[in-house]
Amino acid sequence: MEERDLICIVCPRGCHLHVDKDLNVTGNFCPRGAAYGKQEVTNPTRVITSTVRIENALLPLCPVRSNGAIPKGKLFEAMKEIDKISLKAPVKIGDVVIHDLVGSGVDLIATRDMPVVK
Numbered sequence: 493m494e495e496r497d498l499i500c501i502v503c504p505r506g507c508h509l510h511v512d513k514d515l516n517v518t519g520n521f522c523p524r525g526a527a528y529g530k531q532e533v534t535n536p537t538r539v540i541t542s543t544v545r546i547e548n549a550l551l552p553l554c555p556v557r558s559n560g561a562i563p564k565g566k567l568f569e570a571m572k573e574i575d576k577i578s579l580k581a582p583v584k585i586g587d588v589v590i591h592d593l594v595g596s597g598v599d600l601i602a603t604r605d606m607p608v609v610k
């Protein structure tokens with residue numbers, strides 16, 4: 493494993509991390525940074541935030557996000573799947589828009605109420 497310098501994105505403090513070839517993490521202010529540094533080097537993941545087309549709502553797009561992180565290698569496939577779908581109002585905040593997104597075990601959920609436009 494190659495040594496890496498990273499910025500921790502778990503919280504706004506943004507600690508500068510160093511991960512050595514034995515996966516020892518330094519520069520982290522808290523244990524979450526160590527976990528993030530190890531994971532970023534071995535199996536990087538990301539939470540997706542995006543929008544999905546929606547019919548019969550005041551706005552044409554409904555904001556969504558994944559309710560967990562998915563492997564970085566699956567992001568492109570996930571975005572393609574998200575681009576393909578279209579919702580119908582009403583949608584409630586927290587509604588599952590796609591279950592088990594690209595087999596990641598993570599769901600895509602709505603992050604805003606989208607009532608039917610009158």
Ligand code: SF4
Pocket residue numbers: 500501502503504505506507519520521522523524525526
């Ligand atoms: S190491 Fe801890 S304190 Fe530093 S940015 Fe990461 S989560 Fe925040």
